[in-house]
Amino acid sequence: xxxxxxxxxxxxxxxxxxxxxxxxxxxxxxxxxxxxxxxxxxxxxxxxxxxxxxxxxxxxxxxxxxxxxxxxxxxxxxxxxxxxxxxxxxxxxxxxxxxxxxxxxxxxxxxxxxxxxxxxxxxxxxxxxxxxxxxxxxxxxxxxxxxxxxxxxxxx
Numbered sequence: 001x002x003x004x005x006x007x008x009x010x011x012x013x014x015x016x017x018x019x020x021x022x023x024x025x026x027x028x029x030x031x032x033x034x035x036x037x038x039x040x041x042x043x044x045x046x047x048x049x050x051x052x053x054x055x056x057x058x059x060x061x062x063x064x065x066x067x068x069x070x071x072x073x074x075x076x077x078x079x080x081x082x083x084x085x086x087x088x089x090x091x092x093x094x095x096x097x098x099x100x101x102x103x104x105x106x107x108x109x110x111x112x113x114x115x116x117x118x119x120x121x122x123x124x125x126x127x128x129x130x131x132x133x134x135x136x137x138x139x140x141x142x143x144x145x146x147x148x149x150x151x152x153x154x155x156x
Contacts, residue, residue: 002148009140025100027093035104039073039093046073050095056080057087057106069093079106 024042029035039047048071056064056079069075079089088103 002144005144005148006141009137009144025093025095025098027091027100027102029091029102029104034076034078035089035091036074036076037069037091037093037102039069039075039100041098046071047093047095047098048073050093050099053092053094055090055092056085057089058082058084060090064089079104081106083108 025039025047026042027037027039029037037052039050039052041047047069050069050073052065052067052069052075053063054065054067054077055062064080065077067075067077075091075093079085086106086108088105090101090103092101093099
């Protein structure tokens, strides 16, 4: 009986697509005369009306700009290109406890009109995936052992 539960849990773990196991976030940005970010969850759903906070390199403690994404998860801003603001602009997007932060490099002499596409999402490392899989398997085994014990060993 234990083997049945073990194989059933292993089959369920393999059969479940990776994107349904977690609900992380991913931020992409496109840099033109302005910087446009596109915020999505890991499953590709746009982070509609998510909170956006932009920090300039000259003052990382005080928000430079606050706003919200549109229905498609997009947000556009024009960075201040003063010499003190050359560096990494941090953009934080949050919605319902989910979110991400990305750094957008702006270097001196760079033509801001050059179009770039980059991703701020880091995803899960192999070690994190292995730990999550081991924890899931351990939970299935523990549950299977709990339900498979004999009636005489159960507490009333």
